[in-house]
Amino acid sequence: MADLETSYLGLSLKSPLVVSSCPLTYELDNLRRMEAAGAGAVVLYSLFEEQVELAEMGFSGYYQQHRDELPEALRHIAAMKEYNQGAGSYLAYLYQAKHAVSIPVIASLNGYYSSGWTRYARLIEAAGADALELNIYYLATKPHISGAEVEQMYVDLVREVTQSVRIPVAVKLSPYFSAMSNMARRLVGAGAHGLVLFNRFYQPDFDIVNRAVVPSLDLSASSELRIRLRWVALLAGQIDADLAITGGVHTAEDVVKSLMAGANVAMMASALIKNGIDHLAKVSADLNTWLDSYAYASAAEVRGLLSHAQIGDSAALERANYLNVLRTARGNQEA
Numbered sequence: 001m002a003d004l005e006t007s008y009l010g011l012s013l014k015s016p017l018v019v020s021s022c023p024l025t026y027e028l029d030n031l032r033r034m035e036a037a038g039a040g041a042v043v044l045y046s047l048f049e050e051q052v053e054l055a056e057m058g059f060s061g062y063y064q065q066h067r068d069e070l071p072e073a074l075r076h077i078a079a080m081k082e083y084n085q086g087a088g089s090y091l092a093y094l095y096q097a098k099h100a101v102s103i104p105v106i107a108s109l110n111g112y113y114s115s116g117w118t119r120y121a122r123l124i125e126a127a128g129a130d131a132l133e134l135n136i137y138y139l140a141t142k143p144h145i146s147g148a149e150v151e152q153m154y155v156d157l158v159r160e161v162t163q164s165v166r167i168p169v170a171v172k173l174s175p176y177f178s179a180m181s182n183m184a185r186r187l188v189g190a191g192a193h194g195l196v197l198f199n200r201f202y203q204p205d206f207d208i209v210n211r212a213v214v215p216s217l218d219l220s221a222s223s224e225l226r227i228r229l230r231w232v233a234l235l236a237g238q239i240d241a242d243l244a245i246t247g248g249v250h251t252a253e254d255v256v257k258s259l260m261a262g263a264n265v266a267m268m269a270s271a272l273i274k275n276g277i278d279h280l281a282k283v284s285a286d287l288n289t290w291l292d293s294y295a296y297a298s299a300a301e302v303r304g305l306l307s308h309a310q311i312g313d314s315a316a317l318e319r320a321n322y323l324n325v326l327r328t329a330r331g332n333q334e335a
């Protein structure tokens, strides 16, 4: 059996398989099952900034009945009650989670501006979280806000949070930056110990009969892994931070690819929602079989084998290979 141990955010993990922030982490019993099925760590569902804001404003427990009195931007959170009950209960749950399992428990804060974040980051630390993942979710819809301003906002937020806690902080990013490598470096400069690539944006759909914008959250497929592999492969060795892949990890092969790109951990949400928590045990067993069959003694041995720093072939990861891909596609059509 191969040694699956890895390190992430300064924590020692028995496996690179990590449960990504999702509703499955809402039950203590599920966390125990995840540990038993081989998870190296779990990232809890997020505490949303809107809930932090409401708690700060003294709205906690009040907003369900007085939804219409809330500012427009905060009304949607009434509908989130099933998923997450509020800031106070998040902290209580985190405390219980830490006592329920012995694998690291990473808390998650989700939002885009900093008022209230540093206080909650400290409370999350006090409640026992081993690390904190910041999911910065900002859709730049205002025409007067520039890309540079958005980037600065991310950097400031990360700096404020990292300076206010001692636990390691990872930043979960979207792929939509003009200069990803530069952004990654700035976030690490602001104190991020790890980057989680990439967030999957919730994409509303259109109901063309009822003329309505409808919520839609599809589970991922393995094909979504590619953009993550490419960026982790490009960043590994270039920045002084740990890397996690989230998005499209479904099988042991996906985990091997993530490791070969240079990720410290591969996170899963959709695969577990679709196949159940025990899918972790299958992926873990398959990973062992794969490593054994190629005579790798450990997961650490494959880590970074296909990173840019190792292969030194930037064309394969960058634009130059695009032409070859197009030529191949044309060749296939002509055949």
Ligand SMILES: Cc1cc2nc3c(=O)[nH]c(=O)nc-3n(C[C@H](O)[C@H](O)[C@H](O)COP(=O)(O)O)c2cc1C
Pocket: 020, 021, 022, 023, 045, 046, 108, 110, 135, 172, 198, 199, 200, 217, 218, 219, 220, 221, 246, 247, 248, 249, 267, 268, 269, 270, 271, 273
């Ligand atoms: C139903 C559902 C709920 C999610 N909730 C959160 C959340 O609260 N916080 C967060 O950072 N990510 C959340 N995510 C995103 C996942 O953590 C993950 O990054 C994303 O689904 C991509 O990974 P996957 O391909 O394994 O699903 C959620 C995903 C799903 C499917």
